[in-house]
Every structure is written in C-alpha cells, then in structure tokens.
Amino acid sequence: MSTRFPGRRLSFVRLSLLSAVVAAVAIGGLSGFNRWEDARVAESTGAFFAGYVDVTATPSYAFEDPAVKTGGSVVLSFIVAAKTDPCEPSWGTYYGLDEAEAALDLDRRVARMAQNGGEVIVSFGGLLNDELATSCTDPEDLADAYADVIDRYELSTVDLDIEGENLRDTAAGKRRAEAMATLQAERADSDTPLNVWLTLPVAPTGMTAEGTAAVAQFLEAGVDLAGVNVMTMDYGASRPEGTDMLTASQNAADATHRQLQVLYQRAGIEIGPQAAWRKIGLTPMIGQNDVKGEVFTLDDAKAFNTFATERGAGRMSLWSLNRDGTCSENYADTTVVSDACSGIDQQGLLFAPLLGEGFDGRAATLSDEPVVEETPEALVEDDPKTSPYPIWSDVGTYREDDRVVWQGNVYVAKYWTQGDLPNDPVLQAEETPWTLLGPVLPNERPVPAVTAPAGLYPVWDAKAVYERGDRILVDGKVFEAKWWSQSDSPEAAVQGSDASPWQKLDDAAVLKIVEQESEEG
Template sequence: MAPTSPSANRDASRRHLSIPRLIIAVVVVGALGVGGFMTVSSWGAARAAASVDPWFAGYADVTATPSLAFESPANTAGRDVVLSFIVAGTDTPCTPSWGTFYSLQEAAEALDLDRRVARVKQLGGEVVVSFGGAINDELSTSCTEPKKLVSAYTDVLDYYDVSTIDLDVEAANLTDAAAGERRAAAIATLQANRRDDEKPLAVWLTLPVAPSGLTEDGTTAVAQMLEAGVDLAGVNVMTMDYGDRDDSETMAETSISALTATHQQLLTLYQRADMPLTDATVWTKMGATPMIGQNDVRAEVFTLEDAADLQAFATQKKLARLSMWSLNRDRTCSANYADLTRVSDSCSGIEQNGASFATILGDGLTGRPQAGGLKTTTPEPIAEVAVDDPATSPYPIWATEGTYVKDTKIVWHGNVYQAKYWTQGDLPDDPVLQSTETPWTLIGPVLPGDAPYVQPSLPVGTYPAWDGATVYRDGDRVLLGTVPFEAKYYSQGDSPEAAALSPDSSPWRALTAAEIAAVESSTVDGGAEGGTAVATE
C-alpha cells in the first residue's frame, strides 16, 4: 500500500494397498509426522474471548486549518477523540511538538489547546494522544538518548493527563529498525513506571496495512513491542490507501480482507512471544481506521455504505476499537471545492447528505479508550489439536510425504486448505507472518454437515484392471479396484496408487469427477466408453 496515513493530508501543506486404505495410511503418517496429539496453535482455538467493550474515537488533526472544534462534538460519536500528531521537534529532537509547529506550551497559547482538552474532559470525554504520522519524525526516530526519550513521552502524558496513547508508526518511522527498538524499550519503561504509580497506560500501535495484512516492517514493529515487554492494548490498522487492490471489491471488503490477514499475523506474533492467545481474544486486540470519503489514492473512495459494512464486521468480531481519519473531514465539501478527487483536510470529497461517518462507525460502541489500560494480557489455554477423521473430512487429509499440485484441497487440523502452487512437506497451518511464506490458503473449518470425502469410482469392468506386467502408454485407462486412472506416459510396473501421494512423479493420474461423470453418462447411453486400449509385450 502507499505509505500515506492520516498525517499525509495535513503535511501536504503533509502455501500393495487399496485406495481407501492408502488414504487412511496417509492420515496416520501425517499425524505421526507432526507428533500425533499435540497442542494446537492459538489461531485454532475457539475459546470465548474475554469481555470487551469496544470504543470509537475519531482522529482530530490538531494543527489543520481550519481548526476543528473537537471540544464541541455534534453528538456522542465525537465524545472521545484521538489528537494527532505529537512528533519530534525540528531542532530539539527530544522535545515533543505538535507537528513540529508548536511546543506543548505554544499550542496552549496559539491553539488554546489546553483549554479545549479540558473541555472534552469536562463533557465526559476521553483524550487519546497520537504520536508519529507519515511525514515527520516520531520521537523515537530522532531522539536517540533512552532517558530523554522516556522523559519526552512522559512529559506529554503528564501535561495532558492522558492514560491512552496511539503510536502511529509508518513511512520512515516504520522502516527504521533501530528507532523501533528504542520506541519499544521506551514504551515498556513508560508503561512499567506508570504501573508502579498505579496509573495504567493503554498503548495502541497503529500501522499501515495491505489487503494481505501487515508488511514485514509492520510485523517487526509488533514483535519489537512484545519482545520488550509492552502490553499492547491493541494493534490498529489503517484500512486505507491500499493502491494495489481488487477493484471489484468495495473498500469495506478490502478492509475486511486486510483485517482478517492481520488477525492471522497477530496470532503468530503472540505465539512467538510465548503469549499464546485464542482466535477470539486476538480480535479484541485489534482496531481499524479507515480514511473516510476520498482517499489519497484517487481510485479509492470509502463510502457511507463501506462504513456501515466495516462497523458490522467490527461488531461481529468484537474489535476493540474503530477510528477514522478524520473528524476534520466528516462533512460534504462546499460547492467551491472544485476537484473532489483531490483530498481535502476539511471535507470528505463525497456527498454525505447530512450523514456522519463518526455516527455510523461509532454506532453501538459504548466502551472507552482508557479501559484498555486496565486489562493485563496473559497467556491463554491452548486447545488440543483436532484429529482429522477421513469418515468426516470433505477432502483428503494432508500427509507429510504427499505432493500437492495447484488448487488441490486438503483437510488438516479441522480446517480445509487449498494449495496455491505445487507443494510437498509444507505444513498447512505453519505459523507464518506473510501469506507469501506458505503455499497454502486457509479456506475455512470442516463443518458438522460436511459429507466425507469419497474416492471417485467406476463399476468393475468399465476399464481393464491394472496389471503390473502390462505396458501402458499415454491415454490408456485402467481401474485399480474401482478407481479409474489414465496413463500420462509410457509405464510398466508402476502402480497407480502412488499417484495419491505423488501426482507429479507418478505416470498415472486419477480421473476427475467431470471425466468420471462423462464415462457414466456414455455407459448409460450405449455401453462402456470406447477408444481406450492397452498394449502388451
């Protein structure tokens, strides 16, 4: 995806046996190959998630012009707000500033920011402070002295008396691995200090996302935080500015794909950090932030319908948070704004007809940001692995020594997977971080009503029975038991049963369901299919 983010707008001004017995043997060998009964990885668990009270808070661009009166929300959807962005000072990198334009004190004077923050709280709202953005240096990027870095973060938290922070890490801030390590160490220290003072701190890590999930830099950022001991309230992904996406999908559909992929990555990251979490719990440690209306990528427009669809998905999965970029833009552009495909800081670029993105996205989300800091993430019990049974599996069960060609479907640990390309020995549920690291695509679980896999067959006599002494050539068809096979090339003595495990190296291939149906049809119409002969020597 393009490395733009909420901040980009502002900074522009910013994967000998009978055939049935063979299948059973494959199941047994496959299970033994990975240890038989073992604990399943966290993403396969289905324990109910801990109670979660999702919240909504839109981003408000503090230094944008015209200024947004976030302190006077039009409705309860604007009650809580994420103020953006605190960054490193231009000349004094360990000094926090608003967008490099104002120190904390200068913002109090020039923007009346202190008074406006106080008003939000007076009205029962909560303030989240966001650090970073796409254009300027996040504090950890340019402040290289650990003590001063912790002090800089602490100054902001103390100054605005906030208990929830948002780390918007992208662009150069995200690709700088050393900065990531400094950031993780500083936040871990900050969180520990505040815990000692009985002032829990909720930490959100906001990252760019592609339809395929977090980038490698993104997963590294999460891993750095977990390794340092940061107890993340969650990972918030910027469901926007994809660039490379399926244009036949709506923006909500692409966002749901991105969230689903990120969920899988987080399951793996927490497992690698010796903090296994259930599938349901990981959803409650995620958030989504769309860019409402016209995105920086001209072909991408997030509509009011997209907002409703994303909100419904978030509610179903119990995502802890929804946000949006930005509250400043939650209105129809005026008639004087000529080019609606050019992103505006102060309007959405689409006709909203009086509707509010904040109201749609925030519908039913009654939780509050600071509650995330009151919860401690702990390892969760891991369920035993699902034992696959050929009597209930809709596809053959994966085996270690099996070879699988593109589009082959198999069952493994209670789930159905499909091969993206030729593969052998690659675990279907290998905990990878990027989809490109595995030849398998998870399709979904084996369902209670699934019919068991049945090897396609034809009546005895439809074709000659396979004989090891016979020479077969390309196109010859035989039966092994009742299972039909066709020779791919010259063969003698090679049993077709090997094709079940090694279709590429076997001179035989099993007939497809469509081919078998055609044979059955021709048999009904007037005798067995002709034209198939075998040669003997």
C-alpha cells in the same frame, strides 16, 4: 494516515504576539487537570471509539465542544520531532508544546474535554514527518521527550502511528519499543498506568512484514500492548480487483487477528482468540481515500461497525473527525482528498456515530474488563466418504490449483507443496502454499471422478514389469509409468508422491483418451 493537506497555519509573527498575551498561562501549561476529575462521569469499561483529530489543520476542529459528537474520546495527532531539535516534541513540526498552547489554546481545550468527562489520546508519528524515535537517538532523551507529552496532557493512553520511513527504520523501532517499556514500568503502580496502542498500515492480507516486525519489537521489549490498530484504508494495488472497500477492510481485520495470535505465540505469551480481538483496533478513512477510486461509504461504515462488534474488536477509530462532513459547493473536485470534508454527500449524517455505535467504553479501562474466552470447538474429523476433495496428507504432493479438505475447510494450492499443513499459522500469506477457500458445506459430496471403462488398459499386476509410458487401470483410474518398475503400487501416486514410478492421469486426459477410443471404435 497523514496530514497530507495541512491548510493555513499561524505565522511566526502572529504566534509571537499571541504568546506574549498568554505567556502567564503558557508557562508550565495547564498541567493541573486533576482539579476537574471530580466532575468526570463514571468510567465505563468495554470497547471504545476514538476518532482522530488533525490538531494543526485549518479550520481548527473543536474536539472539546460538548456539542460536537466525538463519541467521548479523541486521538489528537500528530506529535513529531521538531525541525530544530531531534528530541523536542512538536505538533506536526509547526508548534512546540508551549507554542501550541499559545496559538491553539490546546492545553485549555484538552482540560475542557477532561472536565466534560471526555478522554484524550495523543498520537505520535504519522506519514509525513519524523516520529521522535526516528530522529532522537539517545534513549534517555527519547524517553524524556515522550514523557514531556504524556505528563503535560496527563495521558493514560498513547497511540504510536508508525508508517512510511518511520516503519522501515528498525533501529528507531527498537528505541521506540524500549522507551515505551521504560515509561510503562515507571507508571505501572501509579494512578494512571500507561496504555500503548501501535497503529500500523494494513493490506487485505494483513499487516506488512515491517508491521509485524514492529509488533514483535514491542513484545520483545516487554511492552504490554493495549492493542494494534490497523489503518483499513489506501489499499492501492494490494486490493484485489473487484473487491470493494468493505470486504477488503473485513479481510484485513481477520488477517490481522490471525497474525496477532501468531506474534503473541512466538513471544511466549498466551492469548486466546477473543482476547486477540480485544487487542485489535480498526481505523477506516471515511469517504474519499488518498487512493483514487477508493471510497468508504456510509453503508460501509454501518456494516463495518456490525462486523467489528460481532468479532469483539477493542477499538474503532476513523480518519478523521475534521473530515466528517459533506464538502461545500465551492470544493470543486471531490476526488481530490480534503482534510476538511469527506468528499461524498453524507446526506446530513456523520460517520462517527455510525462507526462508534456500541463502542461505549474508555481506552483507559479497556484492559480492566475480563475477557471470557469461548471453549474451543472440537476439531472436525474429515470423512473421505463425504469430502468433496481429497483429505490432505502429509506424504502427498500437491500442485497449483489442487484442492484438499482439512479439518472441515477447503484449501487450494498456490504452487507445488508437500508436507505443509494447510492451516499452519503464518504471519504473511506468502509464507504458506495454501489459500483457504472456506468451509465444507453441509450438502457437499465428493466430486464425481472420471473413470475409464474396463479393458481400456490392463489392470495393474504386482508381478508384471512395466516400462516408461506403459498404462494401467486401478479402480477405473489410469496411471502411466514414468520409468521401469515392478511391484511398485500406484497407490502412492494417488497421494501425489513424486517418488512413485506412476503418474495418475487427470480427468481431462482420461476423457480425451476415452473419446478418442470411442471415435476409433
């Protein structure tokens, strides 16, 4: 997600005048937010909703107003490196922290939200500018820059939105992870331990290789990730033709869940399926996405909320609260993304309550609620007598489009393979030669095999010598010799073994032979 349409900002002259007026307030900021803590409502636990707010966009979004339905939590975005100092945090490069207080009254607005029982999260990064770790190469200065933001706004949760060039910079990723590990360790025994969310791009097949590498860096550095939030938006060419936005987003979430379990397993950390879902956040871009033709509707929002709550996702967000409304009549082309409206007719409804339904917890307390893992289901024992396709064999070889059954599911081969478990956990879909089609259905039965009539070819004889091209029959199946052989059973060819001197003819070839024999007879 990004601030692609920044709108109008305050000029330097206007900013200077305003700074002079509020200088007394700006010095040191309003760091004493704790004086309002007594007025906070009792904190709840459980999955939470927090919509993103583009802090620097115009018109300004009043996230702090109790009348604005934010769901109780917001993610203010984006803190990036200042243009003049690689280690100085700024809001979108437009305002330093003191400047944001002077121009946007930001500290006071954050304090007001805390006063009203709300929760503020700050997001670092985004697409358009340098995330602090990208430009600030000194580890201590980098940790101090993050700490300046965390301490100023008294944050218990931060969000690292890493995409584009920031995500491709692996050296920056290492610095980022180590800085967060340091800050977490420093605050571990305090009243406000630091929760860290990593926000990453995603395809319907899951996180990209750069994304999974970023997660691995954080786990290797010892960061206790609150979770991984995936941006279910802007799929472009990764979205298969005919797949709608809802289905693509659901597939992306399921794939991320699988990947996250693999990443934790490789890091030597035990995590169950339900705990993994608790560490997943989902962030659709409401209405018109940046990619033309990609529109996330109100109906999609309802269905996505149902999906997420059924799975047990720990977080739901949206990009962005600034955009949660119908565009005015003066906005001519709604296929062009606006930062102030969704681009669709919302019929008086808002996306935030639709997506946030049931996500009533708080980011700061999400990890406090115990996760009860369900007892794993016993592995399905595949029965060749009822299986619609052959049971996968570790000695078999399979070619493109071959189907097998394994532990109650049907898989199809993407290319030639031997010895590759169909359900072997992998990070990226391209790492496995198998595609999961779905479970074996209760009423499925073996696909009827085409059999050749008796006498079409001789029955295989272990004592006979066969030359290349000779054909035999075994239980109505036709085999053709690939080279000279004697006493080599065709059974290995049934499993697809290339070492067998026999090749089993497929159903289409057998049907053609039978038809030709019938016409000639």
